[in-house]
Amino acid sequence: MAKKAGTKEATKKVARKAPPPELQPLQVHLYDVQGKIVGTVDLPPVFATDLRTDLIRRAVTAFASNRRQPYGSAPRAGMRHSVRWSGKGQGVSRVPRIRGTMIGAQAPGTVGGRQAHPPVTARIWGKKVNAKERRWARNAALAAIRDPQVVGARGHRFSSKTTVPVVVQDALEEIESVSEAVEFLEAVGVYDDVARAKAGVHVRQGRGKMRGRRFRRPRGPLLVVRDSAKVRQGFGNLPGVEVTTPAGLNAEVLAPGGDPGRLTIFSASALEALRGWAA
Incomplete structure (x- = not known):
């Protein structure tokens, strides 16, 4: 069988x-x-x-x-300071300083200062x-x-x-x-x-x-x-x-x-x- x-x-x-x-x-x-x-x-x-x-x-x-999208910083960004410049020959660096103080301001590299080369809206990003x-x-x-x-x-x-x-x-x-x-x-x-x-x-x-x-x-x-x-x-x-x-x-x-x-x-x-x- x-x-x-x-x-x-x-x-x-x-x-x-x-x-x-x-x-x-x-x-x-x-x-x-x-x-x-x-x-x-x-x-x-x-x-x-x-x-x-x-x-x-x-x-x-x-x-x-x-x-x-083009972008840029405000036109007066970092420039809103009341500063003085003492000129040359004073024995200190030629940096704009807040009036009545020795605090540098407004220049690139200072606290609250402007950028050296900020982005601008006129730049063309397209290729x-x-x-x-x-x-x-x-x-x-x-x-x-x-x-x-x-x-x-x-x-x-x-x-x-x-x-x-x-x-x-x-x-x-x-x-x-x-x-x-x-x-x-x-x-x-x-x-x-x-x-x-x-x-x-x-x-x-x-x-x-x-x-x-x-x-x-x-x-x-x-x-x-x-x-x-x-x-x-x-x-x-x-x-x-x-x-x-x-x-x-x-x-x-x-x-x-x-x-x-x-x-x-x-x-x-x-x-x-x-x-x-x-x-």
Whole structure:
């Protein structure tokens, strides 16, 4: 009887999942909103651009510089003293002094005195970048997001089975609730990066926490969709997650802080919008 049972077990057919299709260069898997592989997608030629970290950082620095607000000290700061100057040849240093005392005032280096070279509002903080360099920096940042090693080196956490960038069917753009958004991120294997961003929120050091910048928040996944109206409702409040459109892509969004390799999720139609971009 044992022998017959063994033969029956041997004849049972074990259902096996079909292996995922083999990928060619510049190819990634196409996922559905349940995280299942439904095919492959050829990345646009712009993803074959050479990685130029120097151009990326130059463009990101320009973005940050152009947001700076000019500032300066009050025109008469440090000059509100009634001082006298005794002139030369008195055997004491030639410093303006408060009348009736020997206390130096008003001059740089004295208590309550003016600054030697104070900041002025006329200073131009903005930086210019050539249009071709700015486009090249954006394209180089796009090329970096398809390399799993570069994305991992930036600190992002995702499943080793997930291909980057993550390309999903257009049903992604119909997700409106936060619960559906979390289920989707878990299904495609990138929710660990959201958890990393949430755990990394901390109080900033220095005076910035008194000036509206109290917390530092790590950057998490970037979602690129054709229509972001619905998607923002589901993904907009998740820690570290940003939602944008192909028109909103630039070096700073794709490489925050000038470090290339941000974990990025594309909808299929948003990826197709990049086909016309020159490499």
